[in-house]
Amino acid sequence: MYMKLNKLFFGAAIVFAAFTAKADYQLLFNTFNDPVNPTNPVFDTDGTTLLRGVNGFVGQLYAGTSAGSLSAIGNSSVAFLNGTTVATGGGNISGGTATKVDSGVTSATAGFYQLRVWNTANGSTYEAASAVIGAKIGSSTVEAVTLQGYANGTTPPISFPTANLHGSFALTTVVVPEPATIALGLFGAAGLLARRRK
Amino acid sequence: MKTKSILAAALLMAASAASASAETVYSVNAVGFVNVNCPSGFSLICNPLEAADNTVASLFPSPPPGAVVFKFNSGTGAFSATTFAFGSWDNPTLNLVPGEGFFFKNPSGAIYTNTFVGNVKQGALTTSLAAGFSLVSSQVPQAGLVTTDLGLPPVAGDTVFQYNNLANAYTSSTFVFGSWSPSEPAIAVGEGFFVKKATAANWTRTFSVSQ
Numbered sequence: 390m391y392m393k394l395n396k397l398f399f400g401a402a403i404v405f406a407a408f409t410a411k412a413d414y415q416l417l418f419n420t421f422n423d424p425v426n427p428t429n430p431v432f433d434t435d436g437t438t439l440l441r442g443v444n445g446f447v448g449q450l451y452a453g454t455s456a457g458s459l460s461a462i463g464n465s466s467v468a469f470l471n472g473t474t475v476a477t478g479g480g481n482i483s484g485g486t487a488t489k490v491d492s493g494v495t496s497a498t499a500g501f502y503q504l505r506v507w508n509t510a511n512g513s514t515y516e517a518a519s520a521v522i523g524a525k526i527g528s529s530t531v532e533a534v535t536l537q538g539y540a541n542g543t544t545p546p547i548s549f550p551t552a553n554l555h556g557s558f559a560l561t562t563v564v565v566p567e568p569a570t571i572a573l574g575l576f577g578a579a580g581l582l583a584r585r586r587k
Numbered sequence: 588m589k590t591k592s593i594l595a596a597a598l599l600m601a602a603s604a605a606s607a608s609a610e611t612v613y614s615v616n617a618v619g620f621v622n623v624n625c626p627s628g629f630s631l632i633c634n635p636l637e638a639a640d641n642t643v644a645s646l647f648p649s650p651p652p653g654a655v656v657f658k659f660n661s662g663t664g665a666f667s668a669t670t671f672a673f674g675s676w677d678n679p680t681l682n683l684v685p686g687e688g689f690f691f692k693n694p695s696g697a698i699y700t701n702t703f704v705g706n707v708k709q710g711a712l713t714t715s716l717a718a719g720f721s722l723v724s725s726q727v728p729q730a731g732l733v734t735t736d737l738g739l740p741p742v743a744g745d746t747v748f749q750y751n752n753l754a755n756a757y758t759s760s761t762f763v764f765g766s767w768s769p770s771e772p773a774i775a776v777g778e779g780f781f782v783k784k785a786t787a788a789n790w791t792r793t794f795s796v797s798q
Contacts, residue, residue: 413664413665415665415666417655417668417670419655419670419672421672423653424652424653424670424671424672424673424694425652425653470673472673476673477673477674478672478673483670483672483673483677484677485667485668485669485670485677485678486657486665486666486667486668488663488665545659545720545722545748545757545781545783549666
């Protein structure tokens with residue numbers, strides 16, 4: 390009996406593996422919401438200068454099946470276009486497809502994406518750049534999309550979402566709070582507590 | 588084969604002759620063009636002629652802004668894409684040779700007609716069909732039934748998926764018990780389609796315009 394159950398579980402495991410193998414989803418890495426005159430470019434920290442690849446700015450898509458579980462997808466970051474105006478692609482990326490392998494995704498799974506941007510002078514990844522004081526980094530809002538998965542492969546895929554639902558945003562500079570600032574904050578909090586006790 | 592309805596919308600025949608030693612050898616090239624209509628949305632199409640340059644930038648010199656070509660990789664089961672935006676393709680050297688199918692996304696609200704110009708391929712033509720999905724097309728601009736006319740060699744369980752642009756869905760036919768069910772797929776000139784196979788195989792046919 391024990392042997393039979395074991396075999397049964399083993400068989401079920403094989404079937405499960407066969408059905409969940411090679412499941413991935415893709416996003417079209419075109420950030421522009423209009424191919425002629427996009428309204429969602431990414432700006433430098435001044436809020437007016439469009440990001441350009443020649444200046445070292447790149448982006449990468451982060452995606453996942455929940456807003457709190459985003460991870461980098463695609464093989465690498467993609468440089469911004471070099472246009473100097475939004476009509477020539479400045480502040481935007483046209484980067485082919487970005488693929489995420491995720492065995493839990495089947496066709497039409499709800500998901501989320503975020504565009505994260507940095508300068509390669511500060512690191513090869515967004516995380517690395519985020520740890521560099523003075524680095525320019527930024528990220529879009531997290532947007533909901535319908536992920537298209539290829540699990541099971543019963544029918545060929547048709548299309549997948551485009552990562553262009555976010556709005557325009559500007560980069561910020563990575564800073565660390567100075568000790569004096571932290572101390573002031575702590576004094577303030579202590580003062581408030583003392584006042585409430587009285 | 589009698590009348591291979593080889594129909595490239597308007598095919599011009601050009602014959603070039605060359606002489607070698609004492610005898611005269613004729614080499615017949617069929618040069619022409621094919622217009623492929625891409626309605627708004629996704630179309631599953633192919634490059635039906637062998638051009639001098641089969642890159643996406645050469646085959647689609649002026650598509651609608653925002654047009655995207657999706658090429659399928661049967662090894663990974665994923666697509667690579669290139670987009671025409673801000674006046675150019677972001678991957679202009681993507682090759683689209685006869686025998687490959689690909690999606691063309693037309694973002695405009697109107698029908699876009701692309702004109703392919705080049706030679707009709709002749710001789711022994713082989714298209715590799717991977718285990719799993721392959722996105723393929725006829726290597727010659729010929730309409731007809733996928734096996735009867737185009738020579739796709741099916742084995743039991745093979746499935747052909749054709750994309751219906753209007754329905755945004757596939758219709759499929761499976762080869763079972765010695766025939767295609769529910770019916771043998773009819774492929775149009777310039778049409779791409781998916782083939783799903785259990786084991787890899789080659790789709791080979793010998794073609795000549797004089798057939």
